[in-house]
Amino acid sequence: MSSVITRFAPSPSGFLHIGSVRTALINYLFVKKSKKEFKDSKFLLRIEDTDKERSENKYFESIINGLKWLNINWEEEIYIQSKNINLHKNIAEDLLNNKKAFKCICTKEQLDKKREKYVKERKNIKRLCTTCENNIDIQSLKKDYCVRMSIPNNGSIVIDDLVQGKVEVLNSEIDNFIILRRDSTPTYMLSVVVDDNKMGITHIIRGDDHLNNAFKQFHIYNSLNWKIPKFVHIPLMHGNDGSKLSKRHGSMDIIEFKNNGYLANSIVNYLLTLGIYSSKNEIFSIDSIIKDFELSKINKSPSKFDYEKLNFINLNYIKNLNNNDIINLFKNDYNFDATNFDTNLITKALDILKNRSNTLLNLKDNILPFLIAKNLKRNKNDVSEESIILLKKYKDIIDKENEWEKEKIERITKEFTNNENIKFNEIGEPIRLILTGKSKGIPISDILIILGKKETLERINNFFI
């Protein structure tokens, strides 16, 4: 082995979604592992923006922001593919001069018609332009042509993919695809090869929707006598119903996960459990698995996106966050400055509530009732006459209590239920409702401790007003 260079090469024609993040992550992880041995290994980012019609700045932003959020850090400056167009054109010119490519004047309509016909006749013919290549007049044209790769009819290409294994495709199955459009702009198929070569990419790690393209690109490399990089085609993620990722199950902007209260580390951890790395303990960081990570161990079958597992992992990470981290995340990412409130109260509340919150949004919702009393959703009709009598008695008892400690509160509450001969919940539910706006939730003693004696009594009194 030697040093490696990988790249993540999205086109800015859609938001960065969780499927592409997984691809980026594998590229990043592979380099990170290689760096242990070879310091000059690199993970690069290239934006494939040659389709100006579909490229939009907001998608570019989405890619950058998403990767940054997840700490999938690329090196060097961002490569903008469109800046290399002249080089791509020159390479196409070389291929033309060396008879590795040819000029074609077939119109889109003609080809569509042929394609339709072949499908109808169930013929397995991919190569639609069959006449231009050997037509001298066409080949000496100076304008109004597109350029296609010349692909031999015989033989086959075998790609030894690091994940897929050996895959063979007959040359006759490969279209003499276009590398330069009629307007002389390069297509993806050409640009990707030229840029990967220029950037010195050693391992092309991408979704297996590109596996078929690899054979076309193989011909470009060969025609140019360029070294062929290692191909690594990883399976795509699916939605939880087995279909393609849709908005409902995760094809939205990855940053939405942040907006919905997920931690970057949780997302990364979750993705790593999806056919990339497996262990008994499924909570792990990138760094902890680097030494055991192998491209060849990546599963060949696609995996489905599952929120349940993600939630489980996210809860684990939230539990282990310290309170300052949470407060900072609230402030930076959720427009919520907890430092405006009593520090002591915040600390006590977070200590208890972070153990029961799947997402940071959830945690915020859980903590808010403790901080802001006036927004409590509670209605006098929710509490029965009997409960109100009990509440008043209970209030008088805790009013006299000066040792405001969990054990003490538990004890006096227990005594109260014994003396009144009631089940715990007969006082538990109404007191929880009055103090937090919810009839179910954390233990009464915890609520009283978080709020403190003064606030507790105030809230009870306010309810009776």
Place this chain on the structure above:
RNA sequence: GACCCCUUCGUCUAUCGGUUAGGACACCAGGUUUUCAUCCUGGAAAGACGGGUUCGAUUCCCGUAGGGGUCGCCA
């Protein structure tokens, strides 16, 4: 339709031909002498199907079925 890839509990996965097929999420039951949740213990749950090779197949090979990807002057 053609080509390529895939197929172990509902989901993510482990298994270097010989295992009571293991773990995790979710689910169910019990416990943690208060609800919800956490946590703990236990439970149910899988080799798509059919052939071969082999003393022995989830594992290797072939076929079938099912799923996915690709077939653009998009990337």
